[in-house]
Amino acid sequence: MESIKDKVAIIGMGTTKVGERWDAGVEDLLYEAASEAFADAKIDPSEIEAGYVGGLSATHTLNRVLKLNYIPVSGVENACSTGGDVFRNGAMAIASGMYDIVIVAAAGKQKDAGTTGIDMAGDPSTVGMEAMIHNGSVPRHFALYATRYMHHYGYSFDELKLTLAKIAVKNHKNGTLNPKAHFQKEIKLEDALNAPYIAWPLGLYDCCANIDGGACAILASPEVAKRYRDDYVLVKGIGLSSGWREGRMSQKYSFTMFPENVKAAQQAYDQAGITDPVNELSHVQLHDAFTVNELVDYEDVGIAPRGKAPHLVKDGYFEMDGKIPVNTDGGLKCTGHPVPATGLKQLAESYHQVQGTAGPRQVKNVRYSLAHSQGGLTGSFSTIVTVLGPRD
Amino acid sequence: MAGITDFGAYVPLHRLGPATDGWSGNNERSVANFDEDSITMAVAAVEDCLKGQSRADVDALYLASTSLPYQEKQAATLVATATDLSDDIFTTDVSHSLRSGTLALAMALDAAAAGRVQGGLVVASDSRLGPAGSDFEKATGDGSVCFQVGSGNEIATLETLVSAANEINDVWRPAGETMIRSWEDRFVQQEGYLDSLQRVLELLKKKTGKTVDDFDRIVLYAPDSRRHAEATRLLGIPRAKLQDPMLDRLGNTGCAFALMQLAAALEAAGPGESILVLNYGDGADAMVLRTTDRIADRPARGNRGLQGHLAACLPVGNYSEYLKWRGLFSEDSGVRRPNLSGPSAAALHREQDQVLRFKGVQCDACQAVMYPPQRICIACSARDGMTPIRLVGEPAKLFTYSMDYIAGTTDVPLVLTVIDFDNGARAVLMMTDRDVDAIKIDMPVELSFRLARSGGGITNYYWKSMPARELFVREREAVAAG
Structure with missing residues (x-):
């Protein structure tokens, strides 16, 4: 098993103001976080080759809001560690050598659920102990x-x-x-x-x-990262x-x-x-x-x-x-x-x-x-x- | 000869009474918790009846109740499944009448006498709802009782049963309504209750020559204590022979009431006693039973029975809490959670063994016990060599817990528990019938079948953990028993 050490660089990151964002939807938050990341990386979005976005039903949000041109985008879901796993998938894509520049992003709109805390309405097919735990x-x-x-x-x-x-x-x-x-x-x-x-x-x-917010990172191979900034992070x-x-x-x-x-x-x-x-x-x-x-x-x-x-x-x-x-x-x-x-x-x-x-x-x-x-x-x-x- | 071979009972832990703020009754009555209904109480009574006995031989279940959750769909099948009876048995609901309990017992005894039923169960369970603040609400109680019937090892045999029908709208509940209604008080008492009892006693005398003076114990159903006293006087029942109706601490438990009194009578009776059971509802039943020698030397099964359950109690602190339990007090005022959809009927059917029977599995290779059922052993990784094992009744202790103050507005705080069984299994369950100040790590806990998330017209049930009832035995009963 090979280590991922020093194979992936972060060349830009962006985060939104987190809070009760009654003013913003998921796509607004993605736009806000991505815009900050693009500015941080000083990158033109057209240079991005692939994307990973948090949430199972989120796959189509990223290209729609950022108008990325038919690049491959995958939705990643892993409960409360989704954001970490979006990053992990993007990093593995860079480390594999398949892409040079990847965007990873996610946004949460917990406040639209109308509940305090996470909306745990549950899956009707879940019964017994699992239903009790999840509902x-x-x-x-x-x-x-x-x-x-x-x-x-x-x-x-x-x-x-x-x-x-x-x-x-x-x-x-x-x-x-x-x-x-x-x-x-x-x-x-x-x-x-x-x-x-x-x-x-x-x-x-x-x-x-549980609240609204978004975050985004632009990942690149270290060789490519040097073209964008000196102080990239590995x-x-x-x-x-x-x-x-x-x-x-x-x-x-x-x-x-x-x-x-x-x-x-x-x-x-x-x-x-x-x-x-x-x-x-x-x-x-x-x-x-x-x-x-x-x-x-x-x-x-x-x-x-x-x-x-x-x-x-x-x-x-x-x-x-x-x-x-x-x-x-x-x-x-x-x-x-x-x-x-x-x-x-x-x-x-x-x-x-x-x-x-x-x-x-x-x-x-x-x-x-x-x-x-x-x-x-x-x-x-x-x-x-x-x-x-x-x-x- | 066919007869009653054993019995068990269940009384909910909670009481409405003098210790309940805002309660206007003078008596105390049992009251089903927010997660209890006639089904869950029936399951508890069957478990009490079968405790320490094999359930493989049970071949029939008669469920008597006037307060079942469905108007179309049998409830006896649910009770039979939750108590892990065989699928290949006769099941029926006996409903609609306050006499359903004695009628079901009579039907089961007839079937046993005919040799068609060898080990039948008759369970009567009721939780009837009276309008808030009404005399009904004060006089009723919630509870259940279960009798095992068969031939060969009877503790009491049926000698005579006579019935009288009376078509009358005295007390009734229209389809689609939740509360019982009644006609004017004196009409109900004179044309309904007293008239029917007098007629059935005349029929009994005509058939057997016996009067109320000829029995060792007399069980008398009555809607409330005032009518019980009036009937005792008018029918000339000798007070020394009259079974204590427990109306001051249990309440009128509907179609289970006469049979719960019978259970109390049998718990106290010796061999060779004759017991007259007088039940009422759309007419009357007079049932004469005689105890056998076997009643004195039944082996102890460790079940609580009627008195054991009645001794354990926890007052409902405030009348408004009871109103919330019965849905009579809006629960919407503090909603923080979305309305939940109903469970999938297909998923419930598929997972019946783990959900309703509470069965886990035991690994054939290493004997590890696990819940819910697994295909690969969590201890030795053996694949697909598992034998189902039911965990209800297995000793267990509390491993850790938390108390949720925000998830709902009923039964706050909701107690989440992790429980470890002595056989090695673990489960995560909600805890019910608890005193939040008395919960302690390592305390013994049991499993109790309760209402769970319902929706989409499906009344849903699951098991919860529960502290042992003995923690709640009241001082005076403990002293009296000692």
């Missing part, structure tokens, strides 16, 4: 992990809540530095601790907003792991970690040649749809020891000036979660951090940045971990 709210699934994590490692309820609250406070603080974030307001620890429950033990500030590794519903069926599954995260991270580290993530990663974007995810993800991607992440959170380890700043853009918590676009949005922050163009959020001396996106429900997920780094 309901999402936070309750992740809350199962918080309950078990607390029980398994012997943390008190107050210790758990304080840890989760500190993660929310951190991400809200980071979000104030991001003009494209949905929430740009600091919160107090007490606000998070005293918030009403959404899915016990998770409260309001433990949950991200893909160092991409891992994807898809679960088999182990957590719903097997008592071996602990509900204190996500095995898909561990496997995807290991694949990406192996490709990138990373053996010591704590000291080799400068910056990390984790899929904090819920604060408990960020907590468990620290341990899954190997930047916190098992069961010890609450101690590191307490010490500010993942804050902007900590050892490994996590979710410098505010995370899903503050930028929001426009489902198919989220993975690309995570990558955009990593891209800017590596490139040194993250503005007031810039972490010093960034070498490797990790972007993680995770989709699924109770006991079964798809996780994509991508490591980006600078050209040598």
Whole structure:
């Protein structure tokens, strides 16, 4: 198996303002994100050879809105990690040598569904346990992990809540530095601790907003990338792991970690040649749809020891000036979660951090940045971990 | 000789009563949870009746109820499937009359006497709806009971059955309506209830020479406690022989009521007792049963029976919560979720074993148990060597849980659970009949058949996890039992 390391370059990225975008439809958001990416890459859209777009029914949106001239476009769907997988498919297309320049894009219009949270109306053919899991709210699934994590490692309820609250406070603080974030307001620890429950033990500030937004990247082979800019960013590794519903069926599954995260991270580290993530990663974007995810993800991607992440959170380890700043853009918590676009949005922050163009959020001396996106429900997920780094 | 060979019962956990804010009744009554109906209660009664016994020999199911979800489509088939009875059995609904329970029992006993049924089940289950605030609402209760009938090991045999018909609109529910109606009170009592009972007692006397003074125990159906007292007086029933109707704590459970009282009588009876059951509805039935020696030495099966279920209770905190359960209080005010489409009838039919019977599989190679059924073993990767195994009744414990405060407006918070069975299987299920303050990791849980997402005219059911009923046994019953 060959590594993807240094075979794919990002020459431009764009993200929309994320929020309650009553003014914009999916195609407006795709246009907005793509326009920024084109400007960033200084590319004429006619030079693009192929496209990948997030969402099963989205295949025809991309050429329609961008008027790309009969180029091949594929829709990619992988739940909440769709954005990461759109990027992965585009990167594989470049790495294969079949195309020199590829566009990857996705947009989410969660606010058109008329629901708070993800519209989970369900498939009528899904019956029994699967129907029960799919026809309901999402936070309750992740809350199962918080309950078990607390029980398994012997943390008190107050210790758990304080840890989760500190993660929310951190991400809200980071979000104030991001003009494209949905929430740009600091919160107090007490606000998070005293918030009403959404899915016990998770409260309001433990949950991200499902919201509207889009993101886009232009990928090229490194040779072609040089024609567009000097500071292109290289893909160092991409891992994807898809679960088999182990957590719903097997008592071996602990509900204190996500095995898909561990496997995807290991694949990406192996490709990138990373053996010591704590000291080799400068910056990390984790899929904090819920604060408990960020907590468990620290341990899954190997930047916190098992069961010890609450101690590191307490010490500010993942804050902007900590050892490994996590979710410098505010995370899903503050930028929001426009489902198919989220993975690309995570990558955009990593891209800017590596490139040194993250503005007031810039972490010093960034070498490797990790972007993680995770989709699924109770006991079964798809996780994509991508490591980006600078050209040598 | 044909007779009753065993029985079980079910009473919902919840009660409307003095502890319910906004409840205007003086009594306490059982009330089906939001996810219970006559089908789910019938399933629970059958499970109680069959607990610790083989169900392979059951060859008939008679389901009595006035409150079934479909006007065309049998309900007995659903109850038979959910309780994992064989497909190759006789099934029927006996409906429309408050006498359906005794009528179904009579039909089953006749079939057993004729030798056509060897191990039949008669289940009576009702959840009748009275207008909000009405006397009906206060007097009714929800519950179910199941009798096993056959020949050879009877605990009680049928000696006599006499019936009288009475064509009358006293209490009725028109097709398409959800609430029971009635004519004026004194008319109902005099021309309906009392007249029919008097006639059936005359018929009984003519046929057997016996009067109400000739029995050890008398079960008397009555719409409510006032009418029960009035009938007891007018019919001259000796109070010492009268079965406690439980109207102060159970309520009138419709077509199951007389048979639930019979179950209570049988739980207390010794050998050789004669029991008169007087049931009413569009006429009356007088059924005379005699207990056998076997009633005293039945082996314990670990089922809860009527008293075991009645002892466990949880008050509904607020009357408005009950109104929400019955759809009498708009649920649309706080909708955050889209209206769900109905399940696919084709998919439900295809997946019946895992959905209705709650069957997983056990790997023939390594004995691992898994739910839902898999083609490839999750433990040893063996392919297509699986034997179905039903998980209902298997001991299980709570592994982790969450409590959802936003998914709906009924039964908030909705409790999602991951449960681990002692046999190695795991399942993710909603939890019902819980006290949110008493949920703990590792607590023992059971499975309960409940209403699930319905739509498109399909009433849909699935299994939920449930804490053991014994957690809810009230102090006074616990003391009395001890």
